[in-house]
Amino acid sequence: MAVRKATVAIMSVLALLLVTPAAWGGTAATTLRVGAAVLPYVSLDARQQTATYYVADEDVARGYIDLSGAVTVSFRTNLERGVPVGVENLGEGRVLVSEAGKGNFVSSAFTLDPAGYRIGARVERKLDARIVLSPDTPRGVHQLALGITPVI
Numbered sequence: 001m002a003v004r005k006a007t008v009a010i011m012s013v014l015a016l017l018l019v020t021p022a023a024w025g026g027t028a029a030t031t032l033r034v035g036a037a038v039l040p041y042v043s044l045d046a047r048q049q050t051a052t053y054y055v056a057d058e059d060v061a062r063g064y065i066d067l068s069g070a071v072t073v074s075f076r077t078n079l080e081r082g083v084p085v086g087v088e089n090l091g092e093g094r095v096l097v098s099e100a101g102k103g104n105f106v107s108s109a110f111t112l113d114p115a116g117y118r119i120g121a122r123v124e125r126k127l128d129a130r131i132v133l134s135p136d137t138p139r140g141v142h143q144l145a146l147g148i149t150p151v152i
Contacts, residue, residue: 042083042150043076052141053131060133069100070129071146075112076122082111083150090145093131100126109151 050070059065077083087108089095096105105128117123129146 038078040079040152041077042079042152044083044085044148044150045074046146046148047072047074048144048146050129050144053144054141055133055137055139057139060135060137060139062133064133065131066105067129067131067144069126070144071097071127071148072124073112073127073148074122074124075114075150076120077114078119079114079152080119082113082115083152084109084111086149086151087127087129088147088149089131090147091143092137093133093142095146096130096132098128098130100128103128105130 048071050067053065053067055065073085075083087095087097087110089108095108097108097110098105099110112123112125114121114123129144131142131144
């Protein structure tokens with residue numbers, strides 16, 4: 001093993017001497033091309049403010065219940081176009097989400113938009129949730145258990 005280390009050290013010194021202009025008493029120029037690929041990344045934290053919700057007769061009659069500010073999502077990414085995210089209700093009922101206060105509950109998938117922030121900065125968004133209720137949903141207290149997954 002010691003012979004191998006010594007051989008590697010000698011080869012390294014010789015390689016340096018061969019490419020060092022001072023070794024031949026002159027100057028030299030060279031071009032070095034470097035390439036890099038930056039892989040996309042997402043760091044996502046979700047804090048669920050609403051742990052339970054109460055379903056009343058009027059909620060079942062309407063077919064849904066809205067939970068204002070149900071979740072706060074904090075994320076960091078190098079994606080300029082935003083972070084596609086899927087939300088799943090691990091409890092009862094299908095969940096739809098919307099950025100807080102916008103009221104456009106369309107689906108359980110949306111894009112967290114980092115517009116206006118520098119790449120890599122932590123961005124925080126509050127989300128409202130709409131739980132779609134079936135006619136046979138029991139009245140009373142229900143658990144809200146959301147799963148939030150970035151889809152990149």
